Amino acid sequence: MADAVKQGRWARRLTWIALILSVGGVVAALIAALGSGNGAWHFRVGFTVLRYAFFAAIAGGVLAIVALVLSQRAKVPGLRTRNVFAAAIALVFVIFLGRQIYTARTVPAIHDVTTDLEEVPEFRALHVREDNLENVPGQDEPELARLSPEDRWKALHREAYADVQPIRVSWTVPETIAKAQALADKRGWDIAYVDPARGRLEATDTTRFFRFKDDVVIRARKDPEGKGAIVDMRSISRVGGSDVGVNARRIREFLKDLRQS
Template sequence: MAEALRRRVWTARLSWTALALSVGAVAAALIAALGTREGAWHFSDGFLILRWAFYAAVAGGLLAIAAWLMARRAAGSLAAVNLAALIIALLFAGYVASLAIAARSVPPIHDVTTNLESVPRFFRLALREDNFDVVPAQGDPRLMRMAPVERWRMLHARAYGDLRTAEVPWNVEETVRRAEALARDRGWEIASADPRGVVEATDTSTFFGFKDDVVIRVTPNPAGGSFVDMRSVSRVGVSDLGVNADRIRNFLEDLRQG
């Protein structure tokens, strides 16, 4: 009887500790994001908190499994605590792990465009001063011998060869109008919309509040309609986790569909 009671006490402690770690991990991640968004700390500190939150979630999940193995016949409420801890831990850790996988699957760049030969320029929004200061060579001897801008072009071409100038059936002014409306529908902050062929806007991420600047360049197509090029640049960080490329793909696809 005493042994069973002792096991039950330890199981309860493990279960509630597991739940506290899992819930605490999510809370820490939210605090990390909010603090970064509000400027309370540097985004790198926010990512550090997120990393430790991931470790806490993994620990919570493992403790929940251990508690379940220690007392498979625990009362329903205790079993529910273990299940809740495990589900929260799996969902959160899985999400953070997906970010890490995304970071490894894309090049460490944060400036993406549809046109490497004639990159769209920003006129109203200022391009970050350190835009090409850090372009990792990833241990590639060929890249190491290149200037940062050329290294960026090479990495970009390898990863985002599918991003190309879009063709639409409308004239420049109508295309600008549609592009501006689409950007507003996405919640982007419009910096300028020149009917002669340029739209500039800023997209802010939901949680961390990262700001990415976008320029849309529209030029007349001699065969009719217009050509549309885009550029999306993250204001901070080295890698954008593929966000800028996805933004361009999705925007141009929706623009083509009218």
């Protein structure tokens, strides 16, 4: 009897701690992201908070399971729902953030992605960040260390994003840019420059929570093998070293939708 009472007491304590850690971790992550996005603090501060929130959620999930077991043994009513809720919140958050961490570890720490590495689309209205090639990884790898930063970036890009390729469409160059502009508007991008006759569009996409700004240039040229156009695209982050695959995903999704428009 005494053991059951003791287990029940611990079950209640652990339940509250689990709720605080699980729900608090999610809330802290949201505040960190939104605060960084609104300029309240540097995005690296937000990332630091995000890391601790991740560990807090893991701890909360584990404690929720322990508290659930104790409450079942002690037959304490009213704790099952709270612990299941805490565990579920922690699980969803950890899976979501864990996928981001996994992606970050499986893609190179670059932030400039394009469909054409030989004749990279250039910006005219927008500008490439000054430190764009300052911290390209690979300096410690013998086969990459001897390369220039630009060639090292291209080597990493080819290996990771071989599927990011230009597309061929059946429209004229002006028609292609007009469709690209309509699609960019639909996505809520800020259009900085558009010239259908010359086959160029530049825009800025802003991520949802951290409000990172990524610049995009879309280039359409007459297809020498047909009546349509060849479309290239480049997406580059304004800050940070690794984009966690965001720019490549943006290009894939945009060109897929453009092809189907």
